[in-house]
Amino acid sequence: MENQFNNITNNSSSSIEASNQFSNKKTNRLDSFVSISELQEEAKKLLPKMAYDYYASGSNDQITLAENENAFNRIKLVPRSLVDVSKVNTRTKLFGRDISTPILIAPWAMQKMASQRGEIDTVEASKEFNTIMTLSSLSTTSVEDLSNASNGNPGWFQLYVFKDRKISEELVKRAESIGFTALVLTVDTPFLGKRTADFKNSFKLPNGLSLKIFERLMLSNLDGGLNQYFATMIDPSLTWNDLKWLKSITKLPILVKGIMCPKDAELALQYGADGIIVSNHGGRQLDTCPSTIEVLPYISKVVQGKVPLILDGGIRRGTDVLKALAYGANAVCIGRPIIWGLSSGGKDGVLKVLSLLNSELQLAMALTGINKVSDVNNSIIWDQNKYIKL
Ligand SMILES: Cc1cc2nc3c(=O)[nH]c(=O)nc-3n(C[C@H](O)[C@H](O)[C@H](O)COP(=O)(O)O)c2cc1C
Numbered sequence: 001m002e003n004q005f006n007n008i009t010n011n012s013s014s015s016i017e018a019s020n021q022f023s024n025k026k027t028n029r030l031d032s033f034v035s036i037s038e039l040q041e042e043a044k045k046l047l048p049k050m051a052y053d054y055y056a057s058g059s060n061d062q063i064t065l066a067e068n069e070n071a072f073n074r075i076k077l078v079p080r081s082l083v084d085v086s087k088v089n090t091r092t093k094l095f096g097r098d099i100s101t102p103i104l105i106a107p108w109a110m111q112k113m114a115s116q117r118g119e120i121d122t123v124e125a126s127k128e129f130n131t132i133m134t135l136s137s138l139s140t141t142s143v144e145d146l147s148n149a150s151n152g153n154p155g156w157f158q159l160y161v162f163k164d165r166k167i168s169e170e171l172v173k174r175a176e177s178i179g180f181t182a183l184v185l186t187v188d189t190p191f192l193g194k195r196t197a198d199f200k201n202s203f204k205l206p207n208g209l210s211l212k213i214f215e216r217l218m219l220s221n222l223d224g225g226l227n228q229y230f231a232t233m234i235d236p237s238l239t240w241n242d243l244k245w246l247k248s249i250t251k252l253p254i255l256v257k258g259i260m261c262p263k264d265a266e267l268a269l270q271y272g273a274d275g276i277i278v279s280n281h282g283g284r285q286l287d288t289c290p291s292t293i294e295v296l297p298y299i300s301k302v303v304q305g306k307v308p309l310i311l312d313g314g315i316r317r318g319t320d321v322l323k324a325l326a327y328g329a330n331a332v333c334i335g336r337p338i339i340w341g342l343s344s345g346g347k348d349g350v351l352k353v354l355s356l357l358n359s360e361l362q363l364a365m366a367l368t369g370i371n372k373v374s375d376v377n378n379s380i381i382w383d384q385n386k387y388i389k390l
């Protein structure tokens, strides 16, 4: 039991052990962390305040930020007994690709504030674990460097659409030509949410770092503040019709990220989205909107398995992943857990987070009598109304 659930049980475990041989000291230190919250504490100790605050913050009073996690804790799982769970497996398939876990890496900006190699560390870890990373439009590594570091298999590319459509078009074509296999169109950010800490800290990228996608455009300085920068560059007039435009310039599947309203899920399907990501941007956009897990069942009812459905926001335990799958998600993305892993130990730290959460998921599956991801359904969620007549 100990071995089965505390070790990484996917086909990448041997290479992870091999890479650890070369960084024994770091690995031993990482071994002592047993939860995402402990890694967050470590990251807080290691990061400059301005970077930690930028990564950790939500918008306004951070009600939704907290609610994303709290809502998971209110959902109860049903333990099941005497089911043969000797061969629990977290492998699954997404857009035809076999992956070792339904836990994917969400796009998050400016990773070189967390580790020297930033996005390169993250993509190497995602490859080694056989999962999918989405690169942010606002990354500190170029799409080309990320593609090279991953031998032409960098994962998915997240798109913020620029006011100058030609820039976006060129970016999409570049990403497509160098091996990205899907586009993630973020639709919850016509303007950036109000993150109080960033204003107080006068957030800017540390000297020596820049947003690589824009470097050529001489727009890499963030002195006016993130919100002003975002408002200058990104197009707030984007509408559903632009999804048609995007489909006309690429052959890649397009996932729409930031869906929180069932009506918008309907529109996303109507306008041809190939996948839907239920997300409130980690509580960083509209504060006091519901948690993502709360709205997931309603969106799942609209989507009805027509396209892959992914959830992000507040996942800190393997039991949270299981609850999202039970409510209809095919996979989840994690943002801050990866940030804390990368900040605490670079590539090994990201691997630590993936293996920690995946082994928790595997254990939770065993304790609810589930052997494979496709067998998860809402019968594992405690609902007293179901049992009231017994
Ligand atoms: C520091 C930070 C930067 C982010 N940058 C982006 C981004 O560039 N593009 C994007 O679509 N989402 C971005 N997100 C949102 C994440 O993709 C994801 O929706 C969110 O982090 C999920 O919540 P979690 O952090 O609780 O897992 C960012 C989130 C954080 C915390």
Ligand SMILES: CC(C)CC(=O)C(=O)O
Binding pocket: 109, 138, 192, 226, 230, 281, 284
């Ligand atoms: C640089 C930001 C615009 C990236 C982002 O989406 C975020 O911080 O939430």
